[in-house]
Amino acid sequence: MKNRNFIFDCFFLQILSGVYFGVCLWDNSFMREELCRIVKNRNLGGKYFLMEIESAYISRNSKPGNFVMLEVSGSNDPLLKRPFGIFNADSDNFAVYYEVVGKGSELLSKKRSGDSLMVVGPLGNFFPETEGKNLLLIAGGRGIVPLNYVLNFFPEKKNISLLYGARSSNDLNFDEDLKKIGIKDIYFYTDDGSKYKKGFVTEDVKNIILNDNIDLTFSCGPDVMLEALAKKINDLKTENYVSLEAYMGCGFGICHSCVVEDNIGGYKKVCTDGPVFKMEDIGWQT
Amino acid sequence: MADLTADLGFIKLKNPVIPASGTFGYGEEFSHFYDLDDLGAFVMKGVYMEPRAGNPPPRLLETPSGLLNSIGLAGPGAKGLKKIVKRVAESTDTPIIINVCGGSDEEYLQVAEIFDEMEEVALLELNISCPNVREGGSCPAQNDKHTYRVVKLIKDNVRKPLIVKLSPNVSNIASIAISAEEAGADAISVVNTFLGLALDIEKKKPVFKNFFAGLSGPAIKPLALKIVWEVASAVNIPVIGMGGISSGRDVLEFILAGAFAVQTGTINMVEPSASVRIIREVAELMDGLKINKLEDIRGRLE
Numbered sequence: 001m002k003n004r005n006f007i008f009d010c011f012f013l014q015i016l017s018g019v020y021f022g023v024c025l026w027d028n029s030f031m032r033e034e035l036c037r038i039v040k041n042r043n044l045g046g047k048y049f050l051m052e053i054e055s056a057y058i059s060r061n062s063k064p065g066n067f068v069m070l071e072v073s074g075s076n077d078p079l080l081k082r083p084f085g086i087f088n089a090d091s092d093n094f095a096v097y098y099e100v101v102g103k104g105s106e107l108l109s110k111k112r113s114g115d116s117l118m119v120v121g122p123l124g125n126f127f128p129e130t131e132g133k134n135l136l137l138i139a140g141g142r143g144i145v146p147l148n149y150v151l152n153f154f155p156e157k158k159n160i161s162l163l164y165g166a167r168s169s170n171d172l173n174f175d176e177d178l179k180k181i182g183i184k185d186i187y188f189y190t191d192d193g194s195k196y197k198k199g200f201v202t203e204d205v206k207n208i209i210l211n212d213n214i215d216l217t218f219s220c221g222p223d224v225m226l227e228a229l230a231k232k233i234n235d236l237k238t239e240n241y242v243s244l245e246a247y248m249g250c251g252f253g254i255c256h257s258c259v260v261e262d263n264i265g266g267y268k269k270v271c272t273d274g275p276v277f278k279m280e281d282i283g284w285q286t
Numbered sequence: 287m288a289d290l291t292a293d294l295g296f297i298k299l300k301n302p303v304i305p306a307s308g309t310f311g312y313g314e315e316f317s318h319f320y321d322l323d324d325l326g327a328f329v330m331k332g333v334y335m336e337p338r339a340g341n342p343p344p345r346l347l348e349t350p351s352g353l354l355n356s357i358g359l360a361g362p363g364a365k366g367l368k369k370i371v372k373r374v375a376e377s378t379d380t381p382i383i384i385n386v387c388g389g390s391d392e393e394y395l396q397v398a399e400i401f402d403e404m405e406e407v408a409l410l411e412l413n414i415s416c417p418n419v420r421e422g423g424s425c426p427a428q429n430d431k432h433t434y435r436v437v438k439l440i441k442d443n444v445r446k447p448l449i450v451k452l453s454p455n456v457s458n459i460a461s462i463a464i465s466a467e468e469a470g471a472d473a474i475s476v477v478n479t480f481l482g483l484a485l486d487i488e489k490k491k492p493v494f495k496n497f498f499a500g501l502s503g504p505a506i507k508p509l510a511l512k513i514v515w516e517v518a519s520a521v522n523i524p525v526i527g528m529g530g531i532s533s534g535r536d537v538l539e540f541i542l543a544g545a546f547a548v549q550t551g552t553i554n555m556v557e558p559s560a561s562v563r564i565i566r567e568v569a570e571l572m573d574g575l576k577i578n579k580l581e582d583i584r585g586r587l588e
Contacts (some may be wrong), residue, residue, distance in 0.1 A: 076503070080353065081556060254310065255346065256357045
């Protein structure tokens with residue numbers, strides 16, 4: 001039972017410290033296993049879905065960067081829960097945005113409002129304090145997930161800009177909503193030019209950072225995008241954070257499966273050392 | 287209500303459910319989900335003398351009702367684990383079991399001696415299987431003589447009761463179990479993961495860099511149950527059964543096959559509070575079937 005006190009202490013400390021200190025502080029102090037009700041599971045077109053899940057506890061205790069493990073089958077096959085970043089949260093519900101890419105997400109897409117599923121969360125660390133800094137968010141495809149939560153979480157938006165790209169117009173969701181949020185600048189891209197500027201988010205990133213006096217970047221996207229991004233901005237003076245995706249077993253540090261190479265020849269667990277890392281701490285291949 | 291006590295002779299556990307090494311971290315991670323005091327005992331993640339980074343990814347692949355892993359026993363080493371054990375022992379009275387690994391007989395002994403001296407540790411479990419670790423050639427569990435030699439070495443030098451954990455990847459597991467018993471083992475735990483292979487047809491390569499990986503989860507339960515029955519029929523020391531257990535019904539099947547207690551594995555990762563759910567289910571089932579205590583059905587196959 002000592003753990004309960006620990007949770008209380010952490011909570012108290014967080015309030016005292018003005019909520020944020022930085023990444024990796026109280027990872028998983030709030031994690032819980034809960035049976036939750038699905039409020040909505042809306043198809044956004046193609047293979048993309050937005051699922052809203054009821055949990056006041058997870059919603060209120062989550063922060064941008066956190067993720068949850070969702071039960072997909074209710075049976076032994078598939079056996080594992082699947083990790084999903086938190087896209088948004090209010091006081092009662094949180095949302096996950098996902099693409100059907102395999103058996104697990106396929107099963108999830110079949111669930112309806114009113115169905116229940118087991119959820120473990122909130123998990124992982126979160127993005128650091130942004131106050132007073134010029135922040136650039138860089139999203140590729142589903143990488144918009146934690147960055148959308150960043151946009152919704154912080155009340156001060158006029159110092160935030162967003163670069164958001166996807167394969168084609170069909171893969172670029174929420175663009176109209178994002179335009180209305182009232183952030184400084186938004187740049188959209190599609191790989192095939194089917195909507196907005198043709199190209200990758202990495203193309204103009206360096207110029208934007210230099211011209212707009214960016215102090216801080218948060219990025220999330222496919223590994224290939226993050227590799228290219230790291231090559232361009234890792235040596236700039238900005239403070240750069242990335243949120244990584246990984247194949248996970250448990251989501252809370254037990255199985256040691258979701259490791260990435262760090263910059264000193266060791267491994268970091270995406271689930272508990274991350275998913276948010278300083279860009280310079282990752283051992284990028286290029 | 288049914289008496290769930292699991293009496294192994296050298297220790298009495300309040301119930302037969304023990305989360306297994308490598309699937310339960312260091313215990314403290316699970317204190318977010320339930321009170322560790324509810325468990326029969328728990329086994330910490332396997333430990334070598336020195337810290338280990340583990341195998342290069344990928345380390346895990348989901349399979350039908352199971353998973354293949356090639357983690358490579360990543361961990362903080364004996365010194366690091368000592369600190370963790372001290373910390374965790376302050377928060378629970380549940381017996382802590384240390385899973386002792388080694389790349390050589392000497393290393394097994396070194397690690398065993400370190401934890402033999404800790405009053406916070408109740409039992410040692412000798413991991414002579416180590417199916418993922420190539421160094422030192424084949425593991426002791428694959429050979430009667432090597433099993434006997436390493437178990438004898440540990441038993442001659444440590445005081446705490448010793449559980450010997452066997453590998454299923456052998457032709458005659460009963461004879462390995464008998465060797466461990468003859469060398470002085472206090473109990474046998476069976477089984478570790480079954481070696482399996484996953485292939486990538488696009489790359490024409492194995493998925494795992496170590497080629498083979500260990501299969502666990504509900505998929506292996508019938509295989510594990512068979513081995514528990516074989517080993518329990520062959521030795522006179524208590525057998526701790528494991529392999530794919532995910533319900534109270536599974537636990538009673540293992541007890542019926544002759545196990546004194548069980549270990550829960552992969553299910554702890556999938557469903558963090560699984561072990562306490564399973565304990566609850568065991569109690570309900572025993573009440574329903576009018577089984578007063580585990581001994582009433584242990585090994586009593588009709």
